[in-house]
Amino acid sequence: MKLSRPWLLPFVPFYYLGSLFVKKFYDWGIFKSTTYDIPIITVGNISVGGTGKSPFVDYLLKHFSSTYKLATLSRGYGRKLKGFQMLTSSSKAYEVGDEPLQFKINYPQITVAVDADRRNGIKQLKEISPELQGIILDDAFQHRKVKAGLQIVLTPYYKLYVDDLSLPAGDLREPKSAVKRADIIMVTKCPLTLSDKEKNTIKQRLELESYQKLYFTGIAYEDAVNGVEEIQLKTFIEESFHLITGIANPIPLIDFLKEKQAQFQHHHFKDHHNFTAEEIQGFSKMNKILTTEKDFMRLKDIEILKGKLFYIPIEIKFLNDENQFLQQIDLFLDH
Secondary structure, eight states, X not given: OOOSOGGGGGGHHHHHHHHHHHHHHHHTTSSOOBOOSSOEEEEEOSBSSOSOHHHHHHHHHHHHTTTSOEEEEEOOTTOSSOSOEEOOTXXXXXXXXXXXXXXXXXXXXXXXXXXXXXXXXHHXXXXXXXXXXXXXXXXXXXXTTBOOSEEEEEEEGGGOGGGOOBTTTSOBSSXXXXXXXXXXXXXXXXXXXXXXXXXXXXXXXHTOOTTOEEEEEEEEEOSEEESSSEEEHHHHTTSOEEEEEOSSOOHHHHHHHHHTTOOEEEEEOOTXXXXXXXXXXXXXXXXOEEEOHHHHHHHTTXXXXXXXEEEOOEEEEESSOHHHHHHHHHHHHTO
């Protein structure tokens, strides 16, 4: 087990006990959860950052937003506007958050909202759109004031929750036993060549309950980059460029670009980084910039970057039983 912050190991028992008591208070009914008459799906994790929640919400919207009238509700991490906010395609990332804006721009027909108070957010959504057929909660597994009908927990292949430890030395927000609340466990960011033998090994290590389903997914990068125009990736990387990332784990993207023998200088920032005026001025001196779609949402409206800013789209690839998963979601939404 590799700890993120080993010098904080003495404080782990205090955090663990605190989170365990909160969990038990909900389990025992001392703290109350609200149930709803509309299908609610939670996409979350028990660790901090980098599990691929937003790409997975995007995957769900891609497959189901044309069949069902859906809404997404997120916290809107790092946003300036407070309280409940409905998004439009002209919303700004700094006002509402980069990931919710990405959902709205990619799927303009769906309702996208942000609210740190998930119960209030759901209440508002139902009042505004009583015809809704489902709500997807992004990063709300810990928000037990809401009792979702279907809970999906993501854990990255390179750092499974069984190999982690509670905060502050590790990255777990909750005890590992919290995963028992989930209906679906999704191992994300797997190598696309993951063998059946390794899948079985991981399944045994996770020790799933009989009611839980396990799926494996990886990330595939598309063959073109998007910006003011679409350019084939092989053409884009013929010249050197700057790579700007403000995500939890840029290593898969870096490895992919290196495999393509791209020549680039990487500028790495923390997840959801708010770029300063000085940093943006520095970016403006760069000839060509590649970034992630999430970072693109925060930078696309900056005039001095227009024409030189591109992002590379990603696609979620299932490595097992994709049709079974889609049927499971479809049955839930069509209750």
